[in-house]
Amino acid sequence: MSSSITIVRPDPTWAAQFEKTAEAVRRIVGDTVIRIDHIGSTAVPGLASKDVLDIQATVAGEPQLDDAAQLLVGADWELRPPRRDHPVPGLPPEELQWVKRLVVEPMYRRRVNLHIRVEGHANQRYALLFRDYLRAHPDTAAAYGDFKQRAAALPFDNVGDYADLKDPVCDLIYLPAEEWAARTGWKP
Template sequence: MSAITIVRPDASWAAQFDKTARVVHDILGDTVVRVDHIGSTAVPGLAAKDVLDIQATVVAESDLEDAVQLLVAADWEARPPRRDHPVPGLPQDEFQWVKRLVIEPMYRRRVNLHLRVAGRANQRYALLFLDYLRAHPDTAAAYGEFKRRAATLPFESTDEYADLKDPVCDLIYLPAEEWAARTGWTVQASS
């Protein structure tokens, strides 16, 4: 049996994000420059795992550990340091893909909080990917169908599912870069 469950879109995901973002802002204060709802739960009408993905952006890599320590002190669980996968055609320097991941305190709403550095390739990727899917509902629907089918495979962990999704996300992201250049898309102020 798969470790992944994809659920129907939930109109309350945006409100759940707003509530969680306030908590994250309260904990991190000036350590964070923006908090964004990212991932599938941030795309209206898109099926997803019932886990809020949130990106908290810090100014410098040294701020990542400060943010993690503040969150741990508030009972969030830190995961080991990691890197996002490098995307073909984007900078391959490892520092462009550094992130920290923390999850919600026990018995709270499931959250994956991705801590990334402003201006790095992985920070921009999450925001552009999201905006592209919001602007291209047919692409979002096709991505949702892929996720539904992938979730039926016998994964032992969510990491295996993520590894399968990465190249599919890149196939969406690469035309998103062209769309961004054509439309003048830039990283907007956080919502």
């Protein structure tokens, strides 16, 4: 059986939808998280995407990963795999740099992938720099959007296969983003 991935045109209301969702998440997790950020393709104006908000909740340390996740589970969010992100070539390979929790929205609510990551870890920084680099480089964002549309047309056994195909392409974007961050003084 093949899984269908649908890439939609950019929705100018995604930012407002993020704000509303972030407020709801903040009410649930309180000060367990340091910050809540809109990440992923829906956070880049003009970029086609799956109609799923990607949100990153940043916690101070590893114990808070499960604390925040359990607060959300208690509010009917669903804890899902994976429990880590893929390591990126050239970044720290230690397992702890890539640990996370992933929760998805309660049933019948706006589709959300909420990634809970530790402040200062490679995967937390990656999501923010990737987003900001694409925002600052619309031609790169357009090329990435074209790739996603072509990739979504391929047959997949599950959505994870689509994500696995995107990972190295995202890394190819991220590596020059690191150079851009150093050159511009970018900070998360």
